[in-house]
Amino acid sequence: MPRPIVTLTTDFGDADYYVGAMKGVVLDVCPDTEIIDLCHNVLTYDILDAAFTIAQSYRWFPLRTVHVVVVDPGVGTQRRPLIVSGDRHYFVGPDNGVFSFIYPEQEKLTVYHITGDHYFHQPVSNTFHARDVFASVAGWLAKGVEARQFGDPIEDYVKLTVPKPQALNEKSWKGMVLKVDRFGNVITNIAAADCPALFAEPTPPFKLSAGGKEITKLVPNYAEGGQGEIFALLGSSGYLEVATNRGGAAQLLNLNRGADVTLQLG
Amino acid sequence: MPRPIVTLTTDFGDADYYVGAMKGVVLDVCPDTEIIDLCHNVLTYDILDAAFTIAQSYRWFPLRTVHVVVVDPGVGTQRRPLIVSGDRHYFVGPDNGVFSFIYPEQEKLTVYHITGDHYFHQPVSNTFHARDVFASVAGWLAKGVEARQFGDPIEDYVKLTVPKPQALNEKSWKGMVLKVDRFGNVITNIAAADCPALFAEPTPPFKLSAGGKEITKLVPNYAEGGQGEIFALLGSSGYLEVATNRGGAAQLLNLNRGADVTLQLG
Amino acid sequence: MPRPIVTLTTDFGDADYYVGAMKGVVLDVCPDTEIIDLCHNVLTYDILDAAFTIAQSYRWFPLRTVHVVVVDPGVGTQRRPLIVSGDRHYFVGPDNGVFSFIYPEQEKLTVYHITGDHYFHQPVSNTFHARDVFASVAGWLAKGVEARQFGDPIEDYVKLTVPKPQALNEKSWKGMVLKVDRFGNVITNIAAADCPALFAEPTPPFKLSAGGKEITKLVPNYAEGGQGEIFALLGSSGYLEVATNRGGAAQLLNLNRGADVTLQLG
Numbered sequence: 001m002p003r004p005i006v007t008l009t010t011d012f013g014d015a016d017y018y019v020g021a022m023k024g025v026v027l028d029v030c031p032d033t034e035i036i037d038l039c040h041n042v043l044t045y046d047i048l049d050a051a052f053t054i055a056q057s058y059r060w061f062p063l064r065t066v067h068v069v070v071v072d073p074g075v076g077t078q079r080r081p082l083i084v085s086g087d088r089h090y091f092v093g094p095d096n097g098v099f100s101f102i103y104p105e106q107e108k109l110t111v112y113h114i115t116g117d118h119y120f121h122q123p124v125s126n127t128f129h130a131r132d133v134f135a136s137v138a139g140w141l142a143k144g145v146e147a148r149q150f151g152d153p154i155e156d157y158v159k160l161t162v163p164k165p166q167a168l169n170e171k172s173w174k175g176m177v178l179k180v181d182r183f184g185n186v187i188t189n190i191a192a193a194d195c196p197a198l199f200a201e202p203t204p205p206f207k208l209s210a211g212g213k214e215i216t217k218l219v220p221n222y223a224e225g226g227q228g229e230i231f232a233l234l235g236s237s238g239y240l241e242v243a244t245n246r247g248g249a250a251q252l253l254n255l256n257r258g259a260d261v262t263l264q265l266g
Numbered sequence: 267m268p269r270p271i272v273t274l275t276t277d278f279g280d281a282d283y284y285v286g287a288m289k290g291v292v293l294d295v296c297p298d299t300e301i302i303d304l305c306h307n308v309l310t311y312d313i314l315d316a317a318f319t320i321a322q323s324y325r326w327f328p329l330r331t332v333h334v335v336v337v338d339p340g341v342g343t344q345r346r347p348l349i350v351s352g353d354r355h356y357f358v359g360p361d362n363g364v365f366s367f368i369y370p371e372q373e374k375l376t377v378y379h380i381t382g383d384h385y386f387h388q389p390v391s392n393t394f395h396a397r398d399v400f401a402s403v404a405g406w407l408a409k410g411v412e413a414r415q416f417g418d419p420i421e422d423y424v425k426l427t428v429p430k431p432q433a434l435n436e437k438s439w440k441g442m443v444l445k446v447d448r449f450g451n452v453i454t455n456i457a458a459a460d461c462p463a464l465f466a467e468p469t470p471p472f473k474l475s476a477g478g479k480e481i482t483k484l485v486p487n488y489a490e491g492g493q494g495e496i497f498a499l500l501g502s503s504g505y506l507e508v509a510t511n512r513g514g515a516a517q518l519l520n521l522n523r524g525a526d527v528t529l530q531l532g
Numbered sequence: 533m534p535r536p537i538v539t540l541t542t543d544f545g546d547a548d549y550y551v552g553a554m555k556g557v558v559l560d561v562c563p564d565t566e567i568i569d570l571c572h573n574v575l576t577y578d579i580l581d582a583a584f585t586i587a588q589s590y591r592w593f594p595l596r597t598v599h600v601v602v603v604d605p606g607v608g609t610q611r612r613p614l615i616v617s618g619d620r621h622y623f624v625g626p627d628n629g630v631f632s633f634i635y636p637e638q639e640k641l642t643v644y645h646i647t648g649d650h651y652f653h654q655p656v657s658n659t660f661h662a663r664d665v666f667a668s669v670a671g672w673l674a675k676g677v678e679a680r681q682f683g684d685p686i687e688d689y690v691k692l693t694v695p696k697p698q699a700l701n702e703k704s705w706k707g708m709v710l711k712v713d714r715f716g717n718v719i720t721n722i723a724a725a726d727c728p729a730l731f732a733e734p735t736p737p738f739k740l741s742a743g744g745k746e747i748t749k750l751v752p753n754y755a756e757g758g759q760g761e762i763f764a765l766l767g768s769s770g771y772l773e774v775a776t777n778r779g780g781a782a783q784l785l786n787l788n789r790g791a792d793v794t795l796q797l798g
Contacts, residue, residue, distance in 0.1 A: 002563035007552065013448035014280065014546065017322035017503075020273065020304035024326025027302070031268035031328045035302065036559070036567065038552035044449060045512050056549035060556025060653075060663070062563045073512050076487025121326075126487045128502030131326070182545035183576060221608025221658045236660030237549075246577050246605050279714035280546065283588035283769075286539070286570035290592025293568070297534035297594045301568065310715060311778050339778050342753025387592075392753045394768030397592070 003034045004142035005065045009054050010130065011042040012070075018128070022068070022135040025121050029139025038067075045073045047097050048160065049257075052179055055101030056237050058089055068130075068138045069093040076126040081114040081133050082157060085147045092138045094129070097160035104162075115151035165190045165263075172264040177210075177257050178239065184248020186210065186255050190240040190263060197265055199234060208232050210242050210261040211253030222246070269300045270408035271331045275320050276396065277308040278336075284394070288334075288401040291387050295405025304333075311339045313363050313426065315523075318445055321367030322503050324355055334396075334404045335359040342392040347380040347399050348423060351413045358404045360395070363426035370428075381417040431456045431529075438530040443476075443523050444505065450514020451488075452476065452521050456506040456529060463531055465500060474498050476508050476527040477519030488512070535566045536674035537597045541586050542662065543574040544602075550660070554600070554667040557653050561671025570599075577605045579629050579692065581789075584711055587633030588769050590621055600662075600670045601625040608658040613646040613665050614689060617679045624670045626661070629692035636694075647683035697722045697795075704796040709742075709789050710771065716780020718742065718787050722772040722795055729797055731766060740764050742774050742793040743785030754778070 006026050012018040023035050038057050043049040050071040058067050065088075072079075072094045084091035084099050086106040091099055095113075103109060114133070117124070119140045124132040137150060165175035165188075173195060179187040188210075192199055198206055198218070208215040217231040225231040225245040230252065235241035240263070243249045250256070272292050278284040289301050304323050309315040316337040324333050331354075338345075338360045350357035350365050352372040357365055361379075369375060380399070383390070385406045390398040403416060431441035431454075439461060445453040454476075458465055464472055464484070474481040483497040491497040491511040496518065501507035506529070509515045516522070538558050544550040555567050570589050575581040582603040590599050597620075604611075604626045616623035616631050618638040623631055627645075635641060646665070649656070651672045656664040669682060697707035697720075705727060711719040720742075724731055730738055730750070740747040749763040757763040757777040762784065767773035772795070775781045782788070 005559060005563070007555075009552070011448075015305065015307035015309075016445075016447045017305065017319045018447075020275070020302075020319070020323035021326050023273075023302050023304070024323060024328075024331075027271060027300075027331075028326055028328045031271070034300070034559075034566070036552075036555050037303065037569065038555070039547065039549065041547035043547075053549045053552070057552035057556060060553050060560055062556075062560045065556075065559075074489045077489045125502040127499065131502065179548075181548045181550075182543075223606045223609045233659065236657040236663065277714075281571065281573035281575075282711075282713045283571065283585045284713075286541070286568075286585070286589035287592050289539075289568050289570070290589060290594075290597075293537060293566075293597075294592055294594045297537070300566070303569065340755045343755045391768040393765065397768065 002062070003032050004030060005034050005036060005061065006138045006142050007036040007038045007061065007065060007067045008040070009038040009042060009050060009067065009069045010040050010071065011044045011046065011050065012040050014040055018130065021131045025131050025135040026139040026142070029136060030143040033139065033142045042071055045071065047071050049179070050098045051101045051160065054098070058102065061089065063088050064090070066090045066092060066138045066141045068134050069098045070130040070134055071098055072096065072129065075129050081129065081137070083112040083114055083137065083141070083147045083150055085110045085112065090141055090147060092134050092141065095158050097158045100160040100162055103159060110147070110153050111157045112147055113151045113154045116149065119145070119150060163189050165194050171266050172262065175261045175263065177255055177259045177261065180250040180255065180257060184250040185235065186242040186250050186253070187235055187237055188240045188242065188261050191238055192234055195263060195265070198263070204265055207264045208242065208261060211255045211259065213253055215242060268328070269298050270296060271300050271302060271327065272404045272408050273302040273304045273327065273331060273333045274306070275304040275308060275316060275323070275333065275335045276306050276337065277310045277312065277316065278306050280306055284396065287397045291397050291401040292405040292408070295402055296409040299405065299408045308337055311337065313337050315445070316364045317367045317426065320364070324368065327355065329354050330356070332356045332358060332404045332407045334400050335364045336396040336400055337364055338362065338395065341395050347395065347403070349378040349380055349403065349407070349413045349416055351376045351378065356407055356413060358400050358407065361424050363424045366426040366428055369425060376413070376419050377423045378413055379417045379420045382415065385411070385416060429455050431460050437532050438528065441527045441529065443521055443525045443527065446516040446521065446523060450516040451501065452508040452516050452519070453501055453503055454506045454508065454527050457504055458500055461529060461531070464529070470531055473530045474508065474527060477521045477525065479519055481508060534594070535564050536562060537566050537568060537593065538670045538674050539568040539570045539593065539597060539599045540572070541570040541574065541582060541589070541599065541601045542572050542603065543576045543578065543582065544572050546572055550662065553663045557663050557667035558671040558674070561668060562675040565671065565674045574603055577603065579603050581711070582630045583633045583692065586630070590634065593621065595620050596622070598622045598624060598670045598673045600666050601630045602662040602666055603630055604628065604661065607661050613661065613669070615644040615646055615669065615673070615679045615682055617642045617644065622673055622679060624666050624673065627690050629690045632692040632694055635691060642679070642685050643689045644679055645683045645686045648681065651677070651682060695721050697726050703798050704794065707793045707795065709787055709791045709793065712782040712787065712789060716782040717767065718774040718782050718785070719767055719769055720772045720774065720793050723770055724766055727795060727797070730795070736797055739796045740774065740793060743787045743791065745785055747774060
């Protein structure tokens with residue numbers, strides 16, 4: 001039997017005790033767990049950044065992995081704690097939209113409002129449910145307790161509007177910057193499926209406007225572009241990216257998350 | 267049998283090979299160990315920050331966890347290597363005070379001066395005992411060697427004065443900032459037990475002076491405060507915090523570790 | 533049987549989903565793997581920094597550890613994916629020189645060009661071979677597939693020139709800065725073996741010129757130096773370092789990677 005896996009995605013950074021305390025609670029409940037750090041540098045309080053991060057990571061993990069996701073500015077208020085039971089994985093976190101990218105990708109989906117507080121680490125603090133609620137529940141899930149034991153299914157969980165590109169006409173779309181990565185690659189919200197014609201062979205003429213520049217070149221990988229040249233490519237996340245070869249396109253174009261981009265074919 | 271757990275807390279940061287080398291040594295001695303990163307961004311050379319970090323993390327882990335803590339500016343000098351055997355856990359690190367917050371919390375406490383250098387990774391370097399001494403000893407502890415095998419118990423281990431708030435009179439205390447976290451929350455050294463009256467229901471009138479501001483509002487959690495408003499709350503670490511809702515109180519008040527705060531009741 | 537170990541060294545940083553996705557792929561192939569983060573903050577695109585980092589870390593790990601190293605600006609081009617089978621360990625990564633420090637340290641060395649794409653995670657993206665190729669291959673190696681199953685041995689793998697100090701005459705050497713660590717310690721490329729006379733007892737008179745300063749003191753450990761004083765020592769990596777006691781020598785001397793240093797005996 002492989003060991004249960006619990007992954008952690010938070011905005012807790014790497015200089016505090018918060019992540020360590022969470023890991024302790026998981027292991028105290030289920031000492032056999034393999035704990036996997038996914039990312040602890042989600043932008044602080046940024047639910048959409050957390051939603052994007054877990055959406056790009058979870059699918060690669062084995063069946064029955066438990067993913068804990070905590071960006072939780074509403075900790076201690078009435079916002080509900082959730083277990084999301086999807087096709088192959090479990091997700092544990094606050095009901096504030098952090099799972100918004102995941103819900104539409106599941107064929108079988110049940111969302112439970114966690115109410116069984118005997119699965120919490122008592123006493124529960126007002127400000128650290130990552131430790132007292134979510135880590136503890138993840139430990140019990142890892143240990144084999146069934147999701148439905150933790151509370152009742154709900155339907156009215158929070159679904160944030162995942163920003164989709166807007167078709168301006170048959171040949172142009174208005175999108176936005178979803179994420180800037182460590183390399184300064186600018187990940188837009190324009191997916192391959194939003195504009196399949198762009199990815200035909202040979203590449204049709206196009207204009208991608210971003211940060212005041214017009215990009216007209218599509219390359220298959222970063223190294224195909226000239227140094228300093230700004231180009232587009234289909235990134236590994238499935239979205240159109242603006243990038244340069246070994247340089248930060250985001251910095252060169254002064255592009256941040258949320259910035260507008262426009263794609264025009266022909 | 268669950269696998270042995272070894273946690274790591276250091277000031278080695280995340281861009282060097284130091285943490286990787288430590289992990290290798292632990293696993294080479296005891297390949298079955300689960301290695302847990304607690305925190306590698308303790309403030310450099312800052313023994314008190316390490317002491318606070320491990321004190322807030324260790325308690326959540328299962329029985330017999332081995333916690334390695336290395337902030338060690340005196341590496342290579344006569345400062346002694348220690349194993350601290352507490353109520354439920356082991357701690358391994360230099361005798362410079364990094365365990366100062368932990369000693370008073372143990373009912374059963376034995377501190378061993380490690381002298382058995384056959385448990386070290388030979389040859390021992392002058393500047394990297396985290397790898398050659400502490401990681402290796404942690405591996406042998408994880409493998410089941412008893413703490414007393416590594417050396418003799420000592421009584422004169424280094425205990426730093428953990429800063430306690432000072433009672434100015436029956437209704438006022440002078441404290442200090444113990445830690446600023448990633449969110450800019452200001453964790454003071456005033457524990458709930460230092461001033462139980464403050465946490466009575468309803469909250470009595472009080473004035474918390476910090477960074478030139480007077481804070482007079484106590485809330486149960488961050489989201490209860492208005493945006494931009496500075497308030498106090500009892501944090502998950504058990505200490506009084508100065509915070510704002512989704513903003514950095516430390517930055518707003520220009521408060522750093524060590525700064526004075528004063529609490530006045532009535 | 534201990535569990536298989538896979539270590540990860542990348543320039544992916546800690547705020548993106550890339551590392552998480554890699555971990556998922558490894559675990560999906562071989563759920564029993566213990567995944568160890570070595571370092572994800574290698575300088576971006578910096579093959580030599582990755583080469584140094586893995587060279588300083590790998591040796592401490594147990595027999596048969598699989599080390600994945602990905603700094604891969606040429607991802608998606610014709611650069612080959614490799615398995616390096618050394619004396620005790622396996623290495624997986626791109627054929628761009630990241631293993632340059634490791635090749636000369638192996639007595640038995642076979643380098644395989646990975647061509648068996650049934651070991652890849654399909655479909656393989658153009659820009660994220662860390663996930664689709666290297667993590668997947670590492671998982672299969674961890675699962676016990678033999679290295680020769682992945683492709684044919686090659687001899688013409690990329691070996692970068694590891695910068696060695698240059699002997700100017702019998703008593704002086706020109707070296708360079710290989711790495712600046714978190715503490716501002718300046719690690720040069722002058723190894724103990726390059727100049728054994730320097731490390732004789734008593735230390736001979738010497739002059740180490742770096743950043744416009746002349747350093748004439750050699751100490752056994754950081755704490756032996758006076759605060760603010762710049763000195764030399766033999767670091768735990770086996771190289772001559774320029775350092776101060778609890779301060780950043782690199783910052784004080786304005787020394788960065790690649791800067792010249794000169795050592796003169798007598």
